[in-house]
Amino acid sequence: MILSVKTKSRTELIDITSQVAEQVKQSGIGDGLCMLYVPHTTAAVTINESADPSVRVDIEMVLNQIVPWEANYKHLEGNSPAHVKASLVGASELLAIENGALVLGTWQGIFFCEFDGPRTRKIHARVMDARLR
Amino acid sequence: MILSVKTKSRTELIDITSQVAEQVKQSGIGDGLCMLYVPHTTAAVTINESADPSVRVDIEMVLNQIVPWEANYKHLEGNSPAHVKASLVGASELLAIENGALVLGTWQGIFFCEFDGPRTRKIHARVMDARLR
């Protein structure tokens, strides 16, 4: 299953928890794994607090401080900071499915991380049956 | 299986290798996967050197330097740096199980990463049978 995500800013964390949860539900899987994978090199996926939207704003801010917009970059497309952030945050997440639902902590949500937007992006959500102990 | 971890400081890496290894052993699985998952948004899990305890002190120090304690944070709970560190280090790790034991490199151990302690935390350790090649 491939989800589509439309981003509106250069740097932006978008809460995709409900979209992923819906896909898991539709799959009919009772117990198993859900693998999220971003097929882009200037975007990522992470799990963090979804209750307060200001958390994701703070994550965006610090990532932009850690990875400078201007430096002696060799890559000529001008989006090297986005590539660096993609490797720091990572292209995938692995979640458990129990009793037909994603296993997330109380405050956790799933965020698509845009680092070179705005663009229309994809994220793969693959589920599999598995007996976990 | 859910492991409990009691942390004593605000920032602290705790070696949980032996607890995870014990759970893998008790599961009786010969070959398969072990998925570690942190259901919190201000904590993480990582794999690094367990032989010299000073390595984890250095990791804590650099993370605290990279992510400033004070900044123009919007999140009012005062723990935004912990949320950022959680996304940089990541909520999960995936390990192989071979011949009934976790596959770790010679110097590797598994560390629960507390970024907003002290607290009593959880980490999920899920194992599954799988034929790996």
Next chain:
Amino acid sequence: MILSVKTKSRTELIDITSQVAEQVKQSGIGDGLCMLYVPHTTAAVTINESADPSVRVDIEMVLNQIVPWEANYKHLEGNSPAHVKASLVGASELLAIENGALVLGTWQGIFFCEFDGPRTRKIHARVMDARLR
């Protein structure tokens, strides 16, 4: 399956996509998972752009800026920055296999990340049959 990687510099990202793809092909698996795992504590694995070699040079540069070579490190071996980078980038990646091939985005490649070279390193590439939806 264990791949060998020979690194030539202290910090170096090496494109191992074709080696991993060859192992997946030789396994004969049609649909499943490929788990990449680095059994070292001063190296990592990441997915990023493989088309322009300057991207990996920029990633190396920013990682060296983020994690200082000199600081009040406690670990006496002098390679604490490499340990920190290993935890920031991560020891593993999980990829899907479809129709006998690795699923990667158009611009994505797999990079072994050396942070304390030059050395001869290993990376585990484990594949398993799995029906993904």
